[in-house]
Amino acid sequence: MKLTIEAVSKTFVNQRGKSLSVLEDIDLTVNEEEFVALVGPSGCGKSTLLNITAGLLEPTRGSVRFLDVAPGCIPRHAIVFQETGLFPWRSVEDNIAFGLECLGMEKAEKKERVKHFIELVGLRGFETSFPHQLSGGMRQRVGIARALAIEPDLLLMDEPFSALDAQTRTIMQEELVTLWEKTRLSTLYVTHNIQEAVMLADRVVLLSRRPGKVSKIVTIDIPRSERELPCYAETIAEFIREIWEHIAKDARAALLEVEE
Numbered sequence: 001m002k003l004t005i006e007a008v009s010k011t012f013v014n015q016r017g018k019s020l021s022v023l024e025d026i027d028l029t030v031n032e033e034e035f036v037a038l039v040g041p042s043g044c045g046k047s048t049l050l051n052i053t054a055g056l057l058e059p060t061r062g063s064v065r066f067l068d069v070a071p072g073c074i075p076r077h078a079i080v081f082q083e084t085g086l087f088p089w090r091s092v093e094d095n096i097a098f099g100l101e102c103l104g105m106e107k108a109e110k111k112e113r114v115k116h117f118i119e120l121v122g123l124r125g126f127e128t129s130f131p132h133q134l135s136g137g138m139r140q141r142v143g144i145a146r147a148l149a150i151e152p153d154l155l156l157m158d159e160p161f162s163a164l165d166a167q168t169r170t171i172m173q174e175e176l177v178t179l180w181e182k183t184r185l186s187t188l189y190v191t192h193n194i195q196e197a198v199m200l201a202d203r204v205v206l207l208s209r210r211p212g213k214v215s216k217i218v219t220i221d222i223p224r225s226e227r228e229l230p231c232y233a234e235t236i237a238e239f240i241r242e243i244w245e246h247i248a249k250d251a252r253a254a255l256l257e258v259e260e
């Protein structure tokens with residue numbers, strides 16, 4: 001499945017009636033089996049764009065379209081947020097089963113599917129644990145398993161690892177690469193973290209702010225599973241430098257800005 005975001009703009013009106021143009025004329029494509037990272041300074045509209053893509057927000061102008069969908073099929077997307085939003089009263093397996101229950105899946109099939117995804121994200125043995133009994137990294141894995149279990153056509157992720165400590169984050173990034181190679185789902189991934197974007201994505205889309213516009217697209221033409229190798233260290237560092245130089249000015253302005 002292919003996602004196209006066409007000429008999307010979004011204007012919010014704040015409590016004092018002042019309009020704020022957050023996104024302007026965004027054109028973006030996520031191709032079949034492509035991982036696109038969306039990077040930009042705080043407040044540039046990354047979450048807004050992801051929420052519009054997910055249908056949680058209406059764009060002021062423009063449209064979001066899903067192409068190459070099998071005839072008669074309604075495209076399915078799944079979201080992983082920064083805070084996993086797990087149900088605290090449900091066990092790991094019941095959390096993962098939630099989306100399947102909503103789809104009305106029959107019991108035996110649901111059980112089989114949940115088991116598969118628990119194994120895929122490395123949570124075997126924790127099926128009956130509750131979220132408060134898990135580490136932050138494990139909770140994120142439950143969130144990812146819950147998203148993948150419905151077998152979506154598109155995976156949307158909004159800073160899924162930003163609440164994790166640096167080591168756990170690095171491990172989760174590596175795990176996501178392995179997991180993604182198994183599923184190869186069209187993915188739109190929002191992050192502040194340039195290094196993370198360069199390690200994960202096929203293309204990194206940079207958003208400028210006020211209003212958010214696509215300011216640059218960088219293609220990371222190194223096989224994903226080889227990006228950790230020392231022979232690519234210099235090329236990876238060069239990508240990170242290129243992206244940071246492009247967004248540094250915007251990021252500094254964001255830090256100094258006082259919200260009107």
Ligand SMILES: Nc1ncnc2c1ncn2[C@@H]1O[C@H](COP(=O)(O)OP(=O)(O)OP(=O)(O)O)[C@@H](O)[C@H]1O
Pocket residue numbers: 012013014020022040041042043044045046047048049192
């Ligand atoms: N519902 C809303 N009503 C009014 N303004 C909003 C609303 N949602 C977001 N905004 C404003 O839109 C701008 C972009 O917000 P958004 O959350 O998309 O940014 P972001 O790039 O995801 O930031 P961060 O990196 O900090 O998560 C911000 O200035 C925010 O205050």
Ligand SMILES: [Mg+2]
Pocket residue numbers: 046047048
């Ligand atoms: Mg955000």
